[in-house]
Amino acid sequence: MKRRYFGTDGIRGQSNLFPMTPDLAMRVGIAVGTIFRRGAHRHRVVIGKDTRLSGYMLENAMVAGFTAAGIDAFVLGPIPTPAVAMLTRSLRADIGVMISASHNPFYDNGIKLFGPDGYKLSDDLEMEIEDLLDTDMTAQLAKSAEIGRAKRIDGVHDRYIEHAKRTLPRDVTLQGLRVAIDCANGAAYRVAPAALWELGADVVTIGNEPDGLNINLDCGSTHPEALQRKVHEVRADIGIALDGDADRVQIIDENGKFIDGDQLMAVIAESWAADGTLRGNGIVATVMSNLGLERFLTGKGLNLQRTKVGDRYVVEHMRQNDYNVGGEQSGHMVLSDFGTTGDGLVAALQVLACVKRSGKSVSEICNRFEPVPQVLKNVRIKTGQPLEDTVVRQAIADAESELAKTGRLLIRPSGTEPLIRVMAEGDDRAQVERIVDELVNVIGSARTAA
Structure with a gap:
């Protein structure tokens, strides 16, 4: 229905x-x-x-x-x-x-x-x-x-701050780290900087002046450019970008490089596997996660289980199959040892724990694998069902056949916006870009005709 x-x-x-x-x-x-x-x-x-x-x-x-x-x-x-x-x-x-x-x-x-x-x-x-x-x-x-x-x-803010702080291993403090955090002018604008400061970090905060209209506006995990500039400006060791409700996170390393959720899942999975705390001998991610993540985990003797897009489906699979690490490329990180849904701050603390324990830089810790070239484009729709169009279906079948041995193709309607998302990945970037552009044009034409 x-x-x-x-x-x-x-x-x-x-x-x-x-x-x-x-x-x-x-x-x-x-x-x-x-x-x-x-x-x-x-x-x-x-x-x-x-x-x-x-x-x-x-x-x-x-x-x-x-x-x-x-x-x-x-x-x-x-x-x-x-x-x-x-x-x-x-x-x-x-x-x-x-x-x-x-x-x-x-x-x-x-x-x-x-x-x-x-x-x-x-x-x-x-x-x-x-x-x-x-x-x-x-x-x-x-x-x-x-x-x-x-x-x-x-007192609810204090309760959450204490909860987040308890997820950092007891042998770790953040003293000596300069952390720049972008709260997206959203829900974590008070609690996230406070938790980091109480754990010992030197905290530089942006995106912490909400006015009702500026949430996610040129800031936060979907617009990391402001945080990249701030990391350079204050010579931060790490940048943490949350979204409007702080259930997702993206990281900026000390060089200003953007690090997505796939790399963060690789960091946490490898760390927890070494500690003997990773359950399920792997992690749960969605169909959007990069093929490079899957290859990295396989090389470590770990598995990647994929679900439909949406952290609720990730959590559902984790609960049914006893996994304790899951997430999305977008930065939703679900660590069921600590919570029941995505938590950007808690995920960032796990990455910071790896940085402090290893003595290495964020760029060294978070560059776990080379991503396979992946291209994602959106087609905005208002009416009709272009994915049911005969020409569109044939174009998708042809693209899947072409990528069968070297990559993946994913076409799906967005669950939150009137968009059709077209994603392809493979070892040949030029091939992937061509396939996505061709499909976007075909779907766009069908949408217009509808």
């Missing part, structure tokens, strides 16, 4: 346009509250957000929905997504909500939902919510005396 509301990471869209309206947010609160209102105990939800202007609007709407359903709402304010997942468990809440569109521009927003175990909801639960959203939920509302209460919770 086609989903109307949920994508690969919750509900997302442009603020004040369907589905990201206050009316829909309130209805989500009622629907989710109804589903999780089980047992006789007093039910509660924790609600966090990033720094988008629309967060105020959606936060209040969701509080209205949950309290109408008889759920007490604990409002956290701006805080990273992994902190919401952690606090859902530690505050013994029935549901956790993060209001964020992650790395998207300020005018987008989204709703991410966590169960009482701190994990994102299953496809089945999301479909159950969708079914309720399209019904008259008047009968689900709580009786007058059972309406939920709402209150803001103090």
Whole structure:
């Protein structure tokens, strides 16, 4: 069944346009509250957000929905997504909500939902919510005396800072390291610099002045140029770039070179394997991870399991098969020894631990393999289904046949934006670029015809 509301990471869209309206947010609160209102105990939800202007609007709407359903709402304010997942468990809440569109521009927003175990909801639960959203939920509302209460919770930043600090090995401090961090004017603008400073680092911070409109604007993990300049300017040992809700990270080495999630997974996997703490004899990544990562792991006697794009699918595979390291090329790092979802700060601390223990530079530590040439381009769509077009399907089949022995081809609709992503990788860069350009043109032509 086609989903109307949920994508690969919750509900997302442009603020004040369907589905990201206050009316829909309130209805989500009622629907989710109804589903999780089980047992006789007093039910509660924790609600966090990033720094988008629309967060105020959606936060209040969701509080209205949950309290109408008889759920007490604990409002956290701006805080990273992994902190919401952690606090859902530690505050013994029935549901956790993060209001964020992650790395998207300020005018987008989204709703991410966590169960009482701190994990994102299953496809089945999301479909159950969708079914309720399209019904008259008047009968689900709580009786007058059972309406939920709402209150803001103090001290949540300190709780998350202490949680993050405890993930750094006890024999490691960050003393002697100059760390430049870009908080993307997002949810971690307070907690991430504070945690690094308390661990001993000399911290230089940018992207820490949110105004509701500048989240991810020319900063953060999707726009690392500002951090690259800052690393050079202050001669930092490392640059850490978070995204708007701090569940992903990218690293800049001391030379200003950009290091993606695939390299970070290689660093952590190799380190944990050497320590004997890596479970599953490998890691879990998505179909987007570079072929070079797979070859590197194979050379170390480790395996790479691939899933659909989306950290929730990575986590699902990790849980089912007892892996404790997983992630995405985009920088989502899921380390299940420490948390239930992606955590950019915690992942960065693991890399910093490797740097401190080895005495080597970030460039030496994080250059684990030579990436296979990989080209990714997007085709924006508004209507139609160009991937069902006969000409497009034949072009994809021809490209797959050409790359069969030397690379990979991946064509997929984005789960968060109206895009079709075209990715190819292989040992011959010219061949890969030609194949991607040809497919983009064919898909674009089919889109126009539709």
